[in-house]
Amino acid sequence: MLISQLQVRNLRNLADVNLTPSRRINLLHGENGSGKTSLLEAIHLLGLGRSFRTQQYRQVIQAGTEELLVFAQIDPQGSGEQRALGISRAREGELKVRYAGESLGSAELASLMPLLVINSDTFALLEGSPSIRRQFVDWGGFHSDPGFIRLWRGFHRVLKQRNSLLKCGKIDARVRALWDAELVAFAEPLSELRAAYVEALKPVFDEILGELLKGVSVELRFSRGWDAKRSLAEVLEESFERDLRQGFSSSGPQRADLRFRADGQDAAERLSRGQKKLVVSALKLAQGALFYRQSQRACVYLIDDLPSELDERHCRQFCRFLENSANQCFITCVDPGLLSQVWEPDTPLALFRVDQGTISQSAAPGEQDER
Ligand SMILES: Nc1ncnc2c1ncn2[C@@H]1O[C@H](COP(=O)(O)OP(=O)(O)OP(=O)(O)O)[C@@H](O)[C@H]1O
Ligand SMILES: [Mg+2]
Structure with a gap:
């Protein structure tokens, strides 16, 4: 483009x-x-x-x-x-x-x-809330898989409905089973695409960071928003009473995050301001480089x-x-x-x-x- x-x-x-x-x-x-x-x-x-x-x-x-x-x-x-x-x-x-x-x-x-922006708000990738890091991962999901947007929209539509049912405080068991099954049907493949994107991004990011900032390695760890060893269906079942008390869904892709560790410590704590700028810039540059490799588009x-x-x-x-x-x-x-x-x-x-x-x-x- x-x-x-x-x-x-x-x-x-x-x-x-x-x-x-x-x-x-x-x-x-x-x-x-x-x-x-x-x-x-x-x-x-x-x-x-x-x-x-x-x-x-x-x-x-x-x-x-x-x-x-x-x-x-x-x-x-x-x-x-x-x-x-x-x-x-x-x-x-x-x-x-x-x-x-x-x-x-x-x-x-x-x-x-x-489009990719690098400005003073980009520091929020390290220092800000998980929603900013989800947006970062979702940029990649959106641009690397044509099916991503359907899953993303479907998941958020069903999550909203599930949360409004939880807020009512009473849900019929059969209705709940239907909604949970639909949520899982969107959530699992959405999380697969996010995780695959982060895996593909990692080596590109390492390579670019190696050029921009010698001697500092930063490890990326994606967490999909629920216990990695279990299925979301199981986790939804188990956390249902708590979700009902709280009035919202506590596990799922809406809690996904991407964490950054520099030399074994939280990168936001460890790195200097200039180092942080180079790390967040390398992340954005890696997105563009991966996009180019996948699509031959700039x-x-x-x-x-x-x-x-x-x-x-x-x-x-x-x-x-x-x-x-x-x-x-x-x-x-x-x-x-x-x-x-x-x-x-x-x-x-x-x-x-x-x-x-x-x-x-x-x-x-x-x-x-x-x-
Ligand atoms: N709605 C508006 N209508 C007219 N002028 C506006 C409006 N909103 C902001 N401005 C003015 O537009 C100018 C452009 O600001 P901008 O942030 O683009 O500057 P900049 O060149 O990036 O400056 P800096 O080097 O400080 O970052 C400012 O002087 C601002 O006061
Ligand atoms: Mg300016």
């Missing part, structure tokens, strides 16, 4: 900007508050129909305007074909998505545009403030990895000094200066050619 043209209107301080991105590295630099993260937010809205900063889309619409719009020409398979993708959202109204003249649902949109990376927390050597290693992958990257930074210099001369690079909501393209150092 490649974005070859991008237009953003009425999104935060971006009134009307047009960009012709490079197919590989796009560097956006500018002062605090100039609109860099807003541009990444625009691409995220285009790819997923939602912001990574807020759930309140009204905050994203530029003050004093009625509707935001993000429009792009994209090349979905990286084959040279050009298709129009546009989203708009009015203050009062629904999100509208149009792709090649047709409207598009959220799952179709997400599979069209595989991802779009949105990397906000890449240099923060990193020393020059690690910053260079991070950039080296990005330029050796097939992905299209949108990278922001305040000072373009180091980041505009680190790329090999033949790396397709576009440099954009962001200034009070306007974006202008400047030539990359030593590189005036058409890229």
